[in-house]
Amino acid sequence: MYALVDCNHFFVSCERLFRPDLRNHPVCVLSNNDGCVVSLSHEAKILGIKRGVPLFQIADIVKKNNIAIFSSNYLLYSGISERVMKIITDTAKNVDVYSIDEAFIDLRNYEKKELVPLMRLLAEKIKKWVGIPVSIGVAPTKTLAKVAAHYAKKYKGYKQVCCIDDEQKRVKALSTFDIADVWGIGRQFSKKLTSFGVNTAYDFTQKKEFWVQKHFTIMGVRAWKELQGIPTINTTEINRKQSICTSRSFGATVTDIESLKESIAHFTAMSAQKLRKQNSIANIISVFILTDRFSKQEEHYYHTRSMALPVGTNDTAELILYAHQLLTELYKRGKAYKKSGVILSGIVPNSSVQQNMFDNLKNREKRSLLNKVVDNINSKSGLNSVKYAAQISTDKKWTTKTSFKSPDYLTNINELFEVH
Template structure:
């Protein structure tokens, strides 16, 4: 059996943990640079605030409907996610972290367990220890556990956040309830192709000939169909190293001077190098991207990229950042107002197994230096050590005018609890 544990309205729930005044009220969370709505509470959904709504167009709507609009607080969300995932590790040795707010658990050897009680225990512990509400779907396969989770989420009062598909009768009933477009792994194009074949529900999809699915689609869709039929073909995925690492961001403002652009590129390159070292990889190739604001048609437009090939694999922030800055100098155009930049490292190889170059190699002083920098930044959790050409005060220059405090990751922003003096002295002990 597989369990899918999904946090309800995760970003909004994280905000509510430290601001109880938001409980039961509509809340919307914005994307980078306070651009558009990327998450919201159930109350905001009922008011029909659309996902992806540009906040500058919906500002008045939010005020009229008393919707609390907040900037994305990624340090808080990441820390709360880690706490939830650590709790889930106590319930199964086999856990696949699928996204920031959901994980699959493989429940192998649980034949004699009461799965309903087990799901209740999972939800209760996460809620008690973190304050985050969740839904749990349990079924014989990963795809069916997704279906079960959606059913649990669709009617919280009736399901109490839990749905278990433990019989073929329940499986068929759940699949007939699920529209084909809501099936995990079915995108808009595949949905249209299946609907042209007369497929309207997940159950209809399972009734197609497996040979026809394999001939007209791919092994991925065939596995999905088998999973929905109750035959497990999609295993838990093991954590693997990425084949490419990218850091791309929009700027807080448009920049027409090269110094600001160089600083952003250096910061993005440092982030990529840090991620390389975290997965014990080095890169052979570096790609720099720079683009103007495509939404402002009245301004001069420019979009270009530059590729740099290293003669030896590297994970050094000094090497990667220096190459990135030199590359952006060659594509920068004076007079253009740039809005977005990106750094991509690819051609990744393991640090302990790569082809050496006979004539050139990494400066041997870089390895211990990078190790020391990573250790200090990890200890103080604030990127205290940076290159001289980086902004020393902020990692990302994003517009975050509605940002809540970093309650769990910054000691200076920790939650303050005020107690009445008489309560502290024990005057109310017998009252």
């Protein structure tokens, strides 16, 4: 059996943690540059707001209902996520942190009768110690655990924990579960399935395996088996990304190369940190820059350039050096750039480094230790507490717009929560 611990409306719950006056009030959290709604409370859903809708389209609803709007504060969310995940890993063995607000627990070493009471205690502990509400699904596979967590969140009668532990419960749960919401199916797969008359997860399980193999990829077959109660998905493999892209649209257009270099250095450092977190290295780095495609003043410019690295690496300073080289080749004076980004690919485990006798870096072991120290400091003290000079700027014209951002309560001593 597996459990999925899923934080309810996570970004909204994080904001409400420091704003208890918003507990039963409609709240929406926006994407980068305050563009679209990425997280919303139950109260906001009742008003007809949907995830992904642009802010300008709901401006009248926001004003009429006094909806609380927040810019995404990822530094705050990651800090709260670390606290939630620490409780989970301290409480249970074999925990796989899947995302910022989800974690799987392998429950195969526990007695069946212990599962629901244990998970209910975990949910209560997270709520009491951190203040974040969670829903927990328990089932024979990770995909079914996702289905169970959906019902635990939707129906209060489950008291935060829904368990699918027999055939009757499995069939009942899948019979009313939309095929588009099944983990691993996706929008394109769901459209194809509905064209075949498959509207629910249960409909999908009634198809023969050879039919699924004929019409879908290996991921479709895995999803079908998981819904049957046959474990096939290794989330550790899923989490080890084959490419890492970090990019942002700028709050204002940028014309000078120095500002672009700062943005590229910042995105490269973020990508390198993600690489190290999954114990991997990259063999290819790509950089892209583009102008505003909606601008009527100039022709849209988008170009990318890639480089095969002489030695696979996750070293921040080395990757920034290569990224700046590529940017210099791409940059055209006089253009107003709206977005830049970095892509690391050719990703393999640390153990797969192919050495090069002509490698110019002779102190890779020491630099690896330096990166580890920097990551530890930033983990404890907040993102970018320690950073490279290439990332530092007094005028970050390239940063995203965050007009509704909450304070960094956990990492900035000047923005600590005040109690009056």
